Amino acid sequence: MARPCAVVGIGQTKYKRQLPVTLDGLVREAALQALEDANLTFADIDAVVIGKAPDALEGVVMPELSLADALGAVGKPIHRVHTAGSVGASTAISAAVLVESGRYDTVLTVTYEKQSEGNATWALSGGRSGGQGAGGTFAPWIREYIRRSKAPEHIGWKVAVKDRLNALKNPNAHLHLEDISIEKVKESPMLWDPIHFLESCPSSDGAAAMVLTSEDKVSRSPNKPAWVLGHAKRTEFSTFPGRDTIRIQAGLDCAEALYKKVGITDPRKQIDAAELYVPFSWYEPMWLEGHLIAEEGEGWKMTDEGATEIGGDFPVNCSGGVLSSNPIGASGMIRCLEAANQVRGTAGDYQVDGAKVALGHAYGGAAQYFAMWIVSSELQPDFT
Amino acid sequence: MAQLPDIDFTLEYPYTRTTGPIIGPFLTGLRDGRILGTRVGDRVICPPLEYDPADGSTVGPENLVEVGPAGTVEGWTWVAEPTSKHPFDRPFAFAQIRLDGADTTMLHAVDAGSIDNMSTGMRVVVRFNDERVGSVTDVYFVPGEDAPDAPSVDADAEPVGIMEHLIGVRIREPLQPFRKRFLEGLLQKKIIGQRSPADGKVHVPSRGYDAINRVPMTEDDDVEVSGRGTVTSYTEITPIQYHGQTETEPYIRCSVLLDGADTTIGGVDIRDIPIEEFKVGMRLQIVWRDDISFDDEDNRAYGLNESVYERWERTGEPDVDPDLVKEHNF
Known part of the structure; x- marks a missing residue:
């Protein structure tokens, strides 16, 4: 039987382009902030779990080796996780598992990306896939979602505006687009039809960190814990005969397993805030459906009705989301730690009033890796 | 029918590196004719780091100190057949060099002429290339202890903040x-x-x-x-x-x-x-x-x-x- 685990410390750098720090300095800033939040030092940490997207993004091969000392891991185990864009959430889950299993009491987990030191579109294709880029892969699926669901075209624009307005409340967010509007989004250049420039995530630098600890050690840290109620990861191949890339089996399975573990029977009612990995605007309704929060074909209606705004009944990406900050390797962990911020009551101006249960989610590769967790202010929340 | 060769391609990209508060001054020092380490507790670490490698505590630029120019070889290996990636086109040694005033070693190249001139415990001293850009390859070492002539320095040059780093890999497979x-x-x-x-x-x-x-x-x-x-x-x-x-x-x-x-x-x-x-x-x-x-x-x-x-x-x-x-x- 796994033992309870909680987030007791959170650290984030500002998410910008060309942060004037080394990779050592970048990960240390987030890690030291998380330790300070937890009222701990490197000496209190039993193991370090680090994650980032492909090494080709910065051209530093096996950075977990050169960053180990910078993260105080001398004489301690360091693990490196890699699951493409979902890696930040997978890393958080790996850290939680190390605590839940009883192997380590207190784990520091750190993820980062410094996109300004390389080029993601180049790196993700290994320099030889016709320059299609991530948007080029997802655009046809978005078009197919629109065709199947009959969603009106303004849904994507609406998500793009909502997440950028939320980002104005988040001092760490990369994009602070004061004058964002539906008009601006739809008049921005079409990058990969139907994805406009302003419906796409930025290319960011930044690091995110958390300290996770076991139930008996939670009281060492003064600030409110976020209990990790459950998590799930699922994977499928990028291409195979019969793959449905819109309603993705691994995504459905991942959500189903997670809700079952936590005891959630009606996610829309029982989850107070969600941080979903939405690098292109249309992925908000696509994941609402793809993770069983909305019925098939109904996700876009939640967006359209304002249900996903702060103040709506299912707020999504109150922090501004991936659309406002995308240090790729960290982006999934940011979803997980912003979920924790919501239930700890530390989300500042983008706090959802009284949030008790929050969902963090990421996907990666050709929408083939999924990692999700649910955190709560209570170890055993009443879902009835 | 045309012949199908095996796979052979090169993947390369010009990355950049932000050098930060410690590596920046270290590289700037090499360009300007001096080698810097950091004083961390009772030790001096060279090449320097932004933190104490023993416990992860932060080490700021106020701890930078000059070391060298001579040092002692604590370990070495001979490169008999240099490739285009190596700092010399003739045989040379890679050595772990503990510079005078430092407590840790720095890996660098020794232009020793012959393997017979290399031994653990030997003394080596830095030499500055004429063309220096603020890179670890701005310098090399030679046997002996004679301090180098002070290199000419451009007093107006900016400190090293960002460096280019071309990375390439050639992939061959059947x-x-x-x-x-x-x-x-x-x-x-x-x-x-x-x-x-x-x-x-x-x-x-x-x-x-x-x-x-x-x-x-x-x-x-x-x-x-x-x-x-x-x-x-x-x-x-x-x-x-x-x-x-x-x-x-x-x-x-x-x-x-x-x-x-x-x-x-x-x-x-x-x-x-x-x-x-x-x-x-x-x-x-x-x-x-x-x-x-x-x-x-x-x-x-x-x-x-x-x-x-x-x-x-x-x-x-x-x-x-x-x-x-x-x-x-x-």
Whole structure:
């Protein structure tokens, strides 16, 4: 039987382009902030779990080796996780598992990306896939979602505006687009039809960190814990005969397993805030459906009705989301730690009033890796 | 028939590195003729770090101290046959050098002339190259203790804040047999897939195994499929100008489910069907190039090699209902 685990410390750098720090300095800033939040030092940490997207993004091969000392891991185990864009959430889950299993009491987990030191579109294709880029892969699926669901075209624009307005409340967010509007989004250049420039995530630098600890050690840290109620990861191949890339089996399975573990029977009612990995605007309704929060074909209606705004009944990406900050390797962990911020009551101006249960989610590769967790202010929340 | 060579390509990119509060001054020092370490407790660390490697505590630039210029070799290896990546075109030593005033060693190159001149415990001293840019390769070491002449320094030069870092890797591997048969088929204007012995589905191009049923596929499973098919997915790309980008105008990349296949070929390049007419369900056929050859084979591509076709053209058949190909929209 796994033992309870909680987030007791959170650290984030500002998410910008060309942060004037080394990779050592970048990960240390987030890690030291998380330790300070937890009222701990490197000496209190039993193991370090680090994650980032492909090494080709910065051209530093096996950075977990050169960053180990910078993260105080001398004489301690360091693990490196890699699951493409979902890696930040997978890393958080790996850290939680190390605590839940009883192997380590207190784990520091750190993820980062410094996109300004390389080029993601180049790196993700290994320099030889016709320059299609991530948007080029997802655009046809978005078009197919629109065709199947009959969603009106303004849904994507609406998500793009909502997440950028939320980002104005988040001092760490990369994009602070004061004058964002539906008009601006739809008049921005079409990058990969139907994805406009302003419906796409930025290319960011930044690091995110958390300290996770076991139930008996939670009281060492003064600030409110976020209990990790459950998590799930699922994977499928990028291409195979019969793959449905819109309603993705691994995504459905991942959500189903997670809700079952936590005891959630009606996610829309029982989850107070969600941080979903939405690098292109249309992925908000696509994941609402793809993770069983909305019925098939109904996700876009939640967006359209304002249900996903702060103040709506299912707020999504109150922090501004991936659309406002995308240090790729960290982006999934940011979803997980912003979920924790919501239930700890530390989300500042983008706090959802009284949030008790929050969902963090990421996907990666050709929408083939999924990692999700649910955190709560209570170890055993009443879902009835 | 043209010969199929093994795979051989070079992947390279000009990355940048932000040098930060400690490595920046260290590199600036090498450019300006001095070697810096950091005082950390009762030790001096060189090359310096932003933190104490023992416990991770922060070490700021106020702790920078000058070390050297001479030092002691604590370990070494002889490079008898230097490559183009090495700092010298003649045999030399890589050595762990503990500079005078430092408590840790720095790995660097010693231009010793002969292996007979190298020994653990020997004294070496730094030399500054005439051309220095703020890089660890601005200096090298020679046997002895004679301090170098003070190099000429540009007093107005900016501190080193960002450095360029070109990284390249050359990849060579043999073509896998299934891939070789696929590419040889293309040379004969045939598209060869593999039919899974487990469920009968035809994979084009094949990976050499059925990933869903986890069974290998052999030459006996090879089948030819049609050069005609249905568009299952497409992207209109407005090119982003990154390093190495050669595209300037919008173009289409689509996936085509060839008749007789159960997987799509991806990345099909469309230049001359108007974007506004393009849609899922459209019927296309390949127009082969007369003289087919390859220059960039690999084992993993999920499309046809672009060099085999002139273009894809509409067959004139009616469109297929998109619902019938929705399982193939990768």
